[in-house]
Amino acid sequence: MKVGLLGLGTVGGGTAQLLLEKKEHFEELLGAELELTLAADLDASQKESLGLDDRIFTQDASRIVGNPEIDIVVETIGGMKVAKDFMLEALSAGQQVVTANKALLATHGREIHATAKANQTSVAFEAAVGGGIPLIRSIREGLLANRIESCMGILNGTSNFILTRMTQDNAPFEEVLALAQKKGYAEQDPTFDVEGVDAAHKLAIITSLVTGDYPSLEDIHMEGISKITPLDIQFANEFGFTVKLLAIMKNKGQKVQARVHPALVPHDHVLASVDGAFNALHITGDWVGDVLLYGLGAGREATASAVVADVVDLARDLLVKSRGRVPALGLAKSRGEHLELAPMEETSCQYYFRFTAADEPGVLAKVSRILSEHNISIETVIQKGRRSEGSVPIVMMTHEAVEKDVSAALARINALPQITEPIMLMRKA
Template sequence: MKEIRIGLLGCGTVGTGAARILTEHADLIESRLGAGLTLKHVADIDTETDRGIRFGAGVFINDAWQVVDDPDIDIILEMIGGKTLARDLMMRAIENGKHVVTANKALLASHGNEILGAASRRGVEVAYEASVGGCMPIIKTLRESLVGNRISAMTGILNGTCNYILSRITDEGIAFETALAQAQAEGFAEADPSLDVDGLDTAHKLAILNALAYGMAINLDDIAVEGISSITPMDIAFARQFGYRIKLLAISKLREDAVEARIHPTMIPFSNPLSNVNANLNAVTVTGDAVGDVMLYGYGAGMLPTASAVVGDVVDIARNLLSNAAGRIPLFGCQPDRIRNISVMPLDEITMHYYIRFAAMDRPGVLSKISGILGNRGISIKSVQQKGRQSEGAVPIVMMTHQAREADVKAALSEISALDIVGVPPVLIRIEDENGDEES
């Protein structure tokens, strides 16, 4: 029986999960793979805390460099995270001719082109199914199953923390800050939640998916990103009246010679299956010219769901090793010499539907002024709702627009804000509704 030797770097949540599956399911995996997977070394700065796994003598060590330099080891699992030590260790593992499995979307989104180049020159594999969507096999689906499709769009809920918080705000009508504090208390949000709630984690994932779907070089910097911290129960309630739910979506669409790629809170109709993806679940819909829409749905994070994806990658690489077929599939799905630099369209040039809520002064002529400015910018209003007079202060005016260009909408809102007819700055939420233009 052939044996494949693995070195695990980082025994935190996902690393521990991978070690558990590899240990507890050793026989099950062997029955599928036809070879044994041996965890030769696990490296972590903390080798004292009990992970609930019985490692053999000498397996659990402090020195990650020893692992990446061990000539016996075939596959390195990089489960450290971050873009410094993880990157150095990964590059050294690649140099040493080792295959790498990682869940590190931040590293791939920032340095994916460099890693791709190094791996491809050295003839080793870098597998990263766990980096996007946890247990959902979105990387494999894009890179293998949909290989006969021209992909034209992807829409995803790719951050469980944001989805959990938005679901709490929606269900309980609580403020963002309260929902965030609850998510932190329940372990669904980090102590520093900014990477999640500001949308950057979702952008890392979309940058990876774009490369896979469109055969383009990784481009993180040009993806427009807006987080969920300004979402209020009031806007969620208005959305519901119009038949929409608010989700933090990663949206990408192939245009003629560019892609739209953006992360922002988005109103989607109840009829969109993504509107029913709640709590900390993830889902992604891929549109291809042959398949139409195909959707994957599952846990996007968590110890074992993420580790399941890691182990799937390990077995994939092990199968290639057993068949001498390393490099069987190019890292981002497209042959390196066919990867194109496709530009990401500036958000300002994109056209879509908008929800705008004004906190308007309660006096005559305000609605006329607002709609006049919008009209002058070519923004056509599909529906408007003004709540009756309130005892004090501003009244909410809610508008849904027809298709309008982002730059025009922003210019109009800035002009309106400069007048003394609205209180706080207007709230702007983008809408994705493929049936939204039926009457326009």
């Protein structure tokens, strides 16, 4: 079984190293040789450190893509257009493809999987969601006897690291973000991680596996963690919650919800204890009940582990002359069509509000009246002492309410002259 590798960055370099170091182990698993035949990258600086000689290393990707002697093409270059073009060309040429490119699959998954199906090839993408955690295989194969009712997870290690340190150190977002960048957990431009985009890419892939259809990223509600303050984390703790950035999918039959936002997780829920850069996905199936998958969601070793597992899996199929044994989304009769998600305004849950108000009589009464007029009832209220500038924080947990009503009520409350800062909102998981 001959493998061609595109890209020798963090994940690609780890994949090359793993394929070379454990070559004998993979031969024992397969009963056949698994050979890294060619590895391509425009940058030759890592060639020697990875142990790649001139027979393996190339700067010409065309020696791999479309080459009939290469059985499996591994794409780890990232990005969109070039990666997409290489993948489509490889699939059209009958090559099997492994990728860790979540953004590409979330955006162009329908076209990529359709090309694979038309050419009786396969796209394996375990490493695209959850790094080394076997999420894709678990949903697509391990839980296939179930109707998946919900998936709720921490799918971005950077945001989870930041929230963990904010909680433990009572430190502001900007300070902890700088620490995450120093440690290498966050990019210099951390937008994709801290604003929920990365988690939304992964949620789109999970949702497609559960439903058999492809949601548009534009339809997934996204909120990040940059507005969370230590004060919110403290109040959440008083109510009995831990703040996490969650990706949530709820499969309600005719309607499917998919959203990413900061959420209040009860202290006794398993996701509340997932700290640092770790990821976890809590799955509920109609027969299996609750399942938790947990581990490192990123990093050289964990992600390379998932990439190589896909390579071995596809090699096993080829050895028995099988192609497309497991459909891309796990459903042989998958329509592979656009999935229309339930609008965010229909979401129903409990809400956390933090109002910063002038220290005047009657403010709480005005706020409560507006909430009542929009069918929102208050479960608990905490009011702390006056700040130095004369304002007071008022924090509420509501009973279950509808997003549409909440949006309308908060728009009115924000317009009150006594409200001195934009209202902070979080939802209960």
